[in-house]
Structure formats: C-alpha cells, structure tokens
Amino acid sequence: MSAMVTLDRLSKNFGAERAVRDVSLSVAQGEFVTLLGPSGCGKTTTLRCIAGLEHPDAGEIRIGRDVVAAPEQGIYLAPEHRNIGMVFQSYAVWPHMTVFDNVAYGLRVRRVRGADIKTRTRRALELVGLEHLAGRYATKLSGGQRQRVALARAIVYEPRVILFDEPLSNLDAKLREQMRVELVRLQQEVGITSVYVTHDQTEALVMSDRVVVMDKGVIQQIGDPHDIYARPRNAFVANFIGATNLLEGVLRGRNGDICDVEIALGESHAPVRIKALGGNVVAGDQRMIVSVRPEDLSIHLQAPDGDGGNVFEGEVIDTVYLGNFLECNVRVGTQEIGVQLDHYMQLRPQQKVFVAFEPDRGLCLTE
Numbered sequence: 001m002s003a004m005v006t007l008d009r010l011s012k013n014f015g016a017e018r019a020v021r022d023v024s025l026s027v028a029q030g031e032f033v034t035l036l037g038p039s040g041c042g043k044t045t046t047l048r049c050i051a052g053l054e055h056p057d058a059g060e061i062r063i064g065r066d067v068v069a070a071p072e073q074g075i076y077l078a079p080e081h082r083n084i085g086m087v088f089q090s091y092a093v094w095p096h097m098t099v100f101d102n103v104a105y106g107l108r109v110r111r112v113r114g115a116d117i118k119t120r121t122r123r124a125l126e127l128v129g130l131e132h133l134a135g136r137y138a139t140k141l142s143g144g145q146r147q148r149v150a151l152a153r154a155i156v157y158e159p160r161v162i163l164f165d166e167p168l169s170n171l172d173a174k175l176r177e178q179m180r181v182e183l184v185r186l187q188q189e190v191g192i193t194s195v196y197v198t199h200d201q202t203e204a205l206v207m208s209d210r211v212v213v214m215d216k217g218v219i220q221q222i223g224d225p226h227d228i229y230a231r232p233r234n235a236f237v238a239n240f241i242g243a244t245n246l247l248e249g250v251l252r253g254r255n256g257d258i259c260d261v262e263i264a265l266g267e268s269h270a271p272v273r274i275k276a277l278g279g280n281v282v283a284g285d286q287r288m289i290v291s292v293r294p295e296d297l298s299i300h301l302q303a304p305d306g307d308g309g310n311v312f313e314g315e316v317i318d319t320v321y322l323g324n325f326l327e328c329n330v331r332v333g334t335q336e337i338g339v340q341l342d343h344y345m346q347l348r349p350q351q352k353v354f355v356a357f358e359p360d361r362g363l364c365l366t367e
C-alpha cells in the first residue's frame with residue numbers, strides 16, 4: 001500500500017520547548033492512525049504541522065508524493081493547497097447557516113458547479129446520517145449532530161486526508177461511544193486516510209488500525225492496538241495504555257523466553273524471585289521493571305499449589321466495586337498491587353491474601 005502521509009524526522013520547537021522531536025511516521029492510503037499520549041506530548045503540534053498551520057523547524061512532510069513542508073529546502077505549502085480535511089474539538093459550525101449551507105460552503109468557496117454542490121452535499125449529509133436535517137439551522141442541533149456537520153464539511157470536498165483533533169471530547173460518554181463506531185464505519189466506507197489525535201486510550205484502541213504512542217514530543221511505540229496493549233515496548237507505554245502494576249527488580253537469569261527477576265519488597269521483606277516474559281531484555285544483572293496487568297493477577301486465600309513461583313503474600317488495603325468487576329489493592333511489603341477480580345468476591349481490609357500470576361502474563365521492560 002502506498003503512503004499517503006509521510007513524516008520524516010519532523011521537529012517543531014516553540015522557543016526552548018521541543019514540542020515535536022524527530023518524529024517519523026508513514027500512514028498508508030485508507031489507514032486510520034491515532035496519535036495518543038498525555039497532555040502536552042506534541043499531538044496537536046504534529047497534526048498542525050501536517051495541516052500546514054505550523055511551520056516545522058526540521059524534517060520533511062509528504063502528502064502522497066508531494067513534499068508539502070521541508071524547511072531545510074525552503075519548501076512550505078499553505079494549508080488550502082494541501083487538500084486536507086480537518087475536524088477539531090471545537091466544531092466551529094456556522095450558527096447563522098442551515099446544515100446544508102454549512103456543508104456546501106466549502107464547495108462554493110472552491111467554485112464547484114451548482115448542480116454538483118447539491119449532489120455532493122446531499123451525499124455527505126447522507127453519509128453522516130443528517131439528510132433529514134438539511135434545512136435546520138445549526139444552532140438547533142445537539143452536540144453530536146453538530147459534530148456530524150463538522151464531519152460532513154470535512155469529507156464533502158473529498159480531501160486526500162482527514163485530520164481529527166479530539167473531535168469527540170466535548171460529547172457525553174454514551175454519545176462518544178456511539179460516534180466512535182460511526183466514525184470508523186464512515187471512514188471505512190469512504191476509505192479516506194485518517195490521522196486522529198486523542199489522549200483517550202480506549203478511543204485509540206477501539207478506532208485505530210495503528211496507534212502511535214507519544215511522550216514529550218517523541219514517539220515511544222507504533223503498533224496495532226493489540227501490539228501496544230500486549231507487547232508494550234517500555235514502562236511508559238505499559239502504564240499509559242490500560243492499568244498495570246510496575247514492579248522494579250533485577251534480572252538474575254534467563255531461560256529461553258522466561259526471565260528470572262528478583263523483586264525488592266522493602267526492608268522487612270525478603271526479596272522474591274518471579275518469572276516473566278523477556279520482552280526487550282538483553283543482559284543479566286540489569287535493573288528492570290516487570291509489568292503485570294490487574295486482570296492477569298489472581299487472589300487466593302491459601303498459598304496456591306505449584307512450583308512456588310510468582311506468588312506474593314500480602315494484605316488487602318481496600319476494594320472498589322465497579323459493577324462488572326471488583327478492584328482490590330493489596331499491600332505486599334512496600335509495594336501496592338492492583339488486582340481485578342470477579343465482582344462477587346468478598347474481601348475485607350487487612351485480610352491476608354496471596355497474589356499470583358502465570359509467568360507468561362508478566363512482561364520484563366526497561367524504563
């Protein structure tokens with residue numbers, strides 16, 4: 001598949017602030033790629049560089065085969081010449097216009113023929129499910145409907161790429177979930193290349209072909225949702241995508257895929273040896289972090305049978321009832337370990353318990 005958006009060592013500074021550093025990424029035609037990361041990690045800046053709303057300091061941006069920005073070569077193409085659609089969080093829908101006119105506006109500005117304006121606008125409204133509201137004024141729409149108008153406005157002139165910056169974050173939780181599914185369906189139907197920005201990890205996992213995890217202007221990992229969740233490359237990614245327990249330890253040995261790691265639990269507790277998957281670990285006696293997700297841990301009232309590995313003795317701190325499951329925090333030495341349990345389990349604070357996990361559910365990571 002050919003690349004539709006290519007970033008080659010893109011960098012953008014604001015004074016001393018290095019907002020985007022050496023970001024390289026290739027988005028295939030028709031692909032849905034999400035930039036995900038905490039606030040201030042450089043997502044919007046990257047998107048604005050692609051759109052042409054920011055001038056990068058270094059690197060190159062290509063849309064299809066066209067170089068649209070390359071500061072070292074003095075190349076910069078204005079946003080209106082990049083053929084890119086944009087949908088942002090503050091859906092600036094024009095209140096004094098009808099839904100139809102809001103969508104048709106972009107075509108009129110581009111001097112499209114009258115008859116074509118009608119068909120294309122109708123088609124775009126149909127795609128977002130708003131054809132029945134074409135004549136209504138934009139002020140008389142719900143948040144979700146307004147966001148759909150913004151979407152129709154972005155797709156109506158058939159751009160090569162659509163950029164989304166947190167388009168669903170102003171909607172309430174239920175509508176947000178519904179719009180996620182609709183947006184992906186629409187994106188697949190139109191087959192348009194999409195670069196989507198969010199700091200919501202569920203949104204990224206649900207919607208994307210690939211996720212780009214960023215931190216402090218730098219790409220930490222690129223992969224499909226399963227990769228990112230099941231095989232995080234480092235502790236930052238493991239902790240940012242879903243909840244996890246990070247246990248610091250030292251590598252004591254390795255047998256094939258499985259590492260033998262010594263975990264310190266504080267002065268009053270002897271260190272325990274556990275086994276976990278190698279991840280990207282290379283050398284012995286190396287400090288590392290074992291990541292175990294709450295849903296991969298189990299709780300036992302008696303010491304579980306077996307070869308005596310991967311069991312911690314601890315004490316319940318508290319439990320949080322979440323309807324479909326129970327979250328239990330257990331103190332093990334100086335560590336606090338979160339475990340996700342069946343919702344019918346009953347545990348009380350200070351109860352003595354054993355926490356266990358299978359070696360292939362733990363992952364050794366570097367920081």
Ligand SMILES: Nc1ncnc2c1ncn2[C@@H]1O[C@H](COP(=O)(O)OP(=O)(O)OP(=O)(O)O)[C@@H](O)[C@H]1O
Pocket residue numbers: 014017018019037038039040041042043044045046199
């Ligand atoms: N116009 C600007 N002038 C100065 N600094 C800026 C400007 N725009 C962004 N920054 C800084 O660049 C960094 C990256 O900002 P950016 O808006 O790309 O983050 P973000 O990942 O989109 O965050 P959020 O999730 O909060 O929207 C931040 O530290 C921000 O303060």
Ligand SMILES: [Mg+2]
Pocket residue numbers: 043044045
């Ligand atoms: Mg932003």
